[in-house]
Amino acid sequence: MHKVYLFFLCCFCLLLAGCWDEVDIEERGFVIGVALDLAEEQTEGSPMITLTDQFAVPAGLGTPSEGGESSQKPYNNLSLDGQSLLQITRDMALIQGNAPFYEHLKLIVVSEELAREPGIFANSMDLLIRDPEMRRETKVIVSQQNAKEVLEIDSQIEPLPATHIETVNENRDKSGAIIEPLRIGNLNEYMLEKNNYLIPRVVPSDGKMMFKGAAIFDGKKNQLVDIIEEKDVVALNLIIGDFEGGFIKFESNDGMMIYEIKRAKSNIKINTDDSGHVNIDVEIDTEGNIAETFGDRSLLNKGTINEIDKQISERIEQKASSIIKKAQEDIGIDFFGFSQIMQTKHYKEWEKIKDNWDQGENIFQNATVNVKAETTIRSSGTTDKTEE
Known part of the structure; x- marks a missing residue:
């Protein structure tokens, strides 16, 4: 009996031994954002890549007791x-005091220049996807200019540029010109299934950043093949039924009008x-209101609303x-998800x-x-008259 007690005692002692790979939090270099560019200087053989890590600086973030402000910069690139x-x-571990730690990574930015080079994007993403520290929710975007410039933008709201960009990418209920954020977990699925896919695109300018269009990737080559602008992204979201909010600008008989879309399928x-x-038959059904009008026609007239x-x-x-015509005639690949259907x-x-x-016989x-669209105006939104 005493031997049995001794056996269980030894087992419990093993459970109290602690974590063999424990690392103190002060020794972690928390990476919030990553940027990938082609290096300015290239050598023969494999291409040279510039990797930029954005490290959070806790002392620069401040604490509530300190008023949330600090004279120290909240990040270091x-x-x-x-x-x-x-x-x-x-x-980087030989330069940075704390070795890079990626479990809190929010954003990966890839330059268009790098994404257009054969093989580099796929190889880079493959390494990041297989990294055990990488989370599936990490978002991926493409930058028109150098990706590292995106991690240097100024924001009056968020102290960390990577966090600011991630927040803006979630404002799809305000604008139909933004595609759904691409998470690295979804990117992994696209790469495995060899389906074409889209990645949100940003354009840095004068220390600021704006989402502008989307980058189209060939799923078989995992290579950037073309860019679509904001106006095309609105149409794309309506086609695939992924429209969360936005508007359509159109010319009426006596001036411009803004149609705010509240629901679309x-x-x-x-x-x-x-x-x-x-x-292929695409049926688009929307409901919304006339949010703004520059004409003088009454929006209370049913005939006018029908028109x-x-x-x-x-x-x-x-x-x-x-x-759709641009995809068929100019770009030459299906990025609407018709193949998945x-x-x-x-x-x-x-x-x-x-x-x-979208190769060979190019069916x-x-x-x-x-394309067939049906529109229903539920409210005139603005009017200078009241209904009698």
Whole structure:
């Protein structure tokens, strides 16, 4: 009996031994943001990459007891060049007092220049995805200019640039010109399934930053192939049914009007009866109000509202058809998710044509896409008259 007690006592002692890999929090170098650029100076062989880590400086963030302010800068950006990201992070530990620690990473910024180079983006993301410290919720964006410039923007609200950008990317209920934030977990799925995907794009200017359009990536090559602007992003979100809020500007008979969209949904039907030719029907249904008008017509007249309904529907159809035409004729790849719909609803037909969808015979480029929009104005929003 005493031997049994002794055995359990030894087992409990092992549980009290503590964590063998414990590291004091003071020794952590908390990385909040990461930027990837092509180095200014290149050597023969593998390309040189500039990795910038944004380290949070707790003393600069302040505490409530200190009034939340500090004269010290709340972050420190450290940039190093190298051919291997793993090597660069290890070299940072020789410069930075606290070794880089990525479990609190909020943002990864990649320059367009690097993303256009074959193989570099995929290899870089692969390393970050497999890093055990990496969280699946970390967001990825593309920068028009050097990515490290994005981690130096000024913000009067957020002390850390990486946190500021992450917050702005969530304002999709205010503007339809922003695509859904891309998390590195979703990026991993796209890369594994070889589906084309979009990454939010930012443009730094004069110490500030603004989301402008989206970067289109070829899912087979994991390489940036083109850019779409804000007006096209609005149409894209309406097509794929991922519109959380925003507006449409259009010209009426007597001036410009702003249609604020409160609700939007889409229905996409694909006819694959003819494997050599695919027909796609896109139905877009929106509800909203006239938020602003520069004309003098009364918005209380039902005939006027019906006319405006028709004008808005035509405007939405025009915008949606324009981006679809651009995808088919200029860009040449499907980034609307039509292929995913076919995989889900028409699997047998998809297996026959998947190798020729946006390559080979380019079935997507030759597909017939019909867009139909229905608009409902629930409120006039503004008027200079009252209903009698």
